[in-house]
Amino acid sequence: MTLSADRLSYSYSRVRLKPDTTSQRVRLKPDTPTEFTLRDVSVRIAPGSLTGLLGPNGCGKTTLLKLLAGVLKPELGSVRLGDREIRTLSPRALAQQIAVVPQETHPAFDFTVMEMVLMGRHPHLGAFQLEGPADIAIAREAMTATGITHLAGRAYMTLSGGEKQRVVIASALAQQPKVLLLDEPTASLDLGYQLEIASLLKQLNRERGVTMVLATHDLNLAASVCDTLVLVREGRVLMQGAAREVLTSSTVEQLYGVIADVSFHERAGHLTVVPVRRQ
Amino acid sequence: MSEAVALAHEARIRPIRIRLAITLAGFGALTVATCLLAPLVGSTHISLARAFDRSIPFADNVDAQIFWVARLPRVLSGALVGAALATAGVVFQALLRNPLATPFTLGVSAGASLGAMLVIILGISFSAGPFSAVPLASFAGAAVATGIVYWLATPYRRAMSTTVLLLAGVTLNSFFSALILFVQYVADFSQAYRAARWLMGDLDVGSFEPIVAAVPAIVLAFAVFALLPAALNVLSLGADAAATRGVDVVRSQRLAFFSASLATSAAVSLAGPIGFVGIVVPHLVRLMVGVDHRIVLPASALFGAAFLVACDLAARTLLAPVEIPVGVVTALIGGPFFLWLLVRRS
Numbered sequence: 077m078t079l080s081a082d083r084l085s086y087s088y089s090r091v092r093l094k095p096d097t098t099s100q101r102v103r104l105k106p107d108t109p110t111e112f113t114l115r116d117v118s119v120r121i122a123p124g125s126l127t128g129l130l131g132p133n134g135c136g137k138t139t140l141l142k143l144l145a146g147v148l149k150p151e152l153g154s155v156r157l158g159d160r161e162i163r164t165l166s167p168r169a170l171a172q173q174i175a176v177v178p179q180e181t182h183p184a185f186d187f188t189v190m191e192m193v194l195m196g197r198h199p200h201l202g203a204f205q206l207e208g209p210a211d212i213a214i215a216r217e218a219m220t221a222t223g224i225t226h227l228a229g230r231a232y233m234t235l236s237g238g239e240k241q242r243v244v245i246a247s248a249l250a251q252q253p254k255v256l257l258l259d260e261p262t263a264s265l266d267l268g269y270q271l272e273i274a275s276l277l278k279q280l281n282r283e284r285g286v287t288m289v290l291a292t293h294d295l296n297l298a299a300s301v302c303d304t305l306v307l308v309r310e311g312r313v314l315m316q317g318a319a320r321e322v323l324t325s326s327t328v329e330q331l332y333g334v335i336a337d338v339s340f341h342e343r344a345g346h347l348t349v350v351p352v353r354r355q
Numbered sequence: 356m357s358e359a360v361a362l363a364h365e366a367r368i369r370p371i372r373i374r375l376a377i378t379l380a381g382f383g384a385l386t387v388a389t390c391l392l393a394p395l396v397g398s399t400h401i402s403l404a405r406a407f408d409r410s411i412p413f414a415d416n417v418d419a420q421i422f423w424v425a426r427l428p429r430v431l432s433g434a435l436v437g438a439a440l441a442t443a444g445v446v447f448q449a450l451l452r453n454p455l456a457t458p459f460t461l462g463v464s465a466g467a468s469l470g471a472m473l474v475i476i477l478g479i480s481f482s483a484g485p486f487s488a489v490p491l492a493s494f495a496g497a498a499v500a501t502g503i504v505y506w507l508a509t510p511y512r513r514a515m516s517t518t519v520l521l522l523a524g525v526t527l528n529s530f531f532s533a534l535i536l537f538v539q540y541v542a543d544f545s546q547a548y549r550a551a552r553w554l555m556g557d558l559d560v561g562s563f564e565p566i567v568a569a570v571p572a573i574v575l576a577f578a579v580f581a582l583l584p585a586a587l588n589v590l591s592l593g594a595d596a597a598a599t600r601g602v603d604v605v606r607s608q609r610l611a612f613f614s615a616s617l618a619t620s621a622a623v624s625l626a627g628p629i630g631f632v633g634i635v636v637p638h639l640v641r642l643m644v645g646v647d648h649r650i651v652l653p654a655s656a657l658f659g660a661a662f663l664v665a666c667d668l669a670a671r672t673l674l675a676p677v678e679i680p681v682g683v684v685t686a687l688i689g690g691p692f693f694l695w696l697l698v699r700r701s
Contacts, residue, residue: 147598171601184452184591185646190368191588198589199601203582206371206649229368251600 116145128302171199175253196250238269380658398675441659444633461524465531470496480580497620539626556682579614635689
C-alpha cells in the first residue's frame, strides 16, 4: 500500500503555555499559528521502497515522520495509506499497519528483551487477551531476523546502544507492519553498529518487502540503503526522487550550506558524500 | 553461576499465562492465609469456636464481640486499603513514568487530609447510612485536589504532560500541607490531637459501615484498573511510543489518572493517609515477579492487602496493650525490608 502525504501543514504553536499576567495562575491560551513547522508538504512512499528523509536540524523531518505515523494530526492536508485517510483509523488499526522506531527508547521499568519485543503485539491483542503461542512465535521470528535471540531473557536497560536499537526494531517487526518509520535509528551508535543496522534494514526491506521511511542526518547511510530520497528544507520539500539522481553536490549545498564531493564509491557500491567546507 | 543466570533468564521469558497463574496462586494463598489468621491474633486471646457460638447472646459473648466488632472490620479495611493503595501506586508510577511516584505524589491525600481536618476542627458530625462526616469530607477534599491537578496538567484533547502533572501535584501537596498546619494551629488542643491521630492513619474503623461506604469507589476503580495493564506497559515507553503501538494515549491516561485517584481517595477517606504501602508493595512485587503490569497490578492488589493486614497485626500486638499507629509500622517494616531487597539484588 502506498503511504502518501497530501499538502500537509503543521504548526506546534497552535496552543502555547502562557503565564496569565492578571493572576498568579498559569494557564493555557490558544494561539493563532504564526509559523508552520511544515508547510504544504506532499510526499509519496511507494510500496516496498526504502525512502530517506534528509534535511538540516529543525527542518521538520521528525514532524513529518510523526504526521506519517498518525502521532500528530495535520492542520491542513491529509495522510493516506492506500485509499484510506489515516485519521479515520483507530490507533489500534493504524498500529497494525504502521510501526515506528524512534531515535532512542527509554522504558520507565526494567522490562526484559522478550517483553519489549512482545509489546509489538499490542495492537493485535484484544483488551483482555494475553499473547499466545502464535504471538510468541512471531516475536521469536522478529528476534531471529534482528539477531537478538540470545538476549531474550536479558534486561533491556543493561544492553548496549546497538543491541537496544535491534530490540526496538524487532518490537516494530513483531507489529507486522506494512510500513516501518525510523527516526535517526543510528544517531547514537558507533560506526560498527551503524553499518550493522544499515545492512539489517536493507535486508529486512529486501527480504520481507517492508516499506521503510528513514529520517537521518547521515548522508552516507542514506546513500547506502535508500532507493528514494526526500529532501526537506525549512518545512518544505526541496526535491524527491531516486537516490542517485537526488543526492548531488548541488543538493547537499542547498540543504546544509556545505560544499561536498558526491561520488560513486566502487568498493562500497553506493554514492558517498565527503564534506569539504562550509559555504 | 552461568547456569543459575540462564535459569533465571528462562524463568523471565516464560509465557505470560504461566507466570500469571503462578503469581496469582502464590500471592492469593498468602493473602487468604493472612486475612484468616489476623483476626485470631491479638492482645486478648479469643476462641474461634466461642466467637461463632450462636447459643451465647452477643452481648455476653466477649469473644464474638472482639472478633466481629474489633478485629474482622479492621482486617477487612486493612485488606481493602492495602490493595487500593498498592495498585494506585502501580498505576501512578506507570502514568508518571516514574518508579518513585506514590499514590500521594499528586496531592490526592493532602486534599483528603485537609477535608478531614476541616470537619474535625469545625466539630461537624453527622452520618447518613454508612456515610459519615470525616470520610465524606476527606473524599471531597481528594476530589478537589484531583480536579485541580487534572485541570492544570491537561491541554485540550492532548496527552497529559507528566512533568506538569508531577510539578502541579508536588506544589499542591505543599500548599495543602501548609493549610493543614494552619488549621491545626488555630484548633484547640483536643481537636488538634484528634486531627494528628487521623493523619497517622488508623484501620480501627469500629464497624462494617465505613467499609461498606468505601467499597463502591474501590470496586469501580479496580474495574477500570482491569482495562489498563497492557496499555500501562506500552505507556511506560513514552506517549509517542504507546501511540504507535495502538494505545489511545489520551483515553488511557485519563482512565489511569482518575481510577488511581479514586482508589486513593477511597482508601484515605477510610483509614487516613497510610504511607509507604503505595511505593514499597509495587517495588517488592516487581522484584519478585518482574515489571509486566499485567502481572504486577493483580499481584500488588493481593500483596498490598496481605502487607497492610500484617503491618496492622504488628501494630496491634508488638507493644500490646499499647497500639502503634499503623502508618508508623508500614514505614518501619517497609523501609528496611525494601533496602535489604535492593542491596541483595545488586
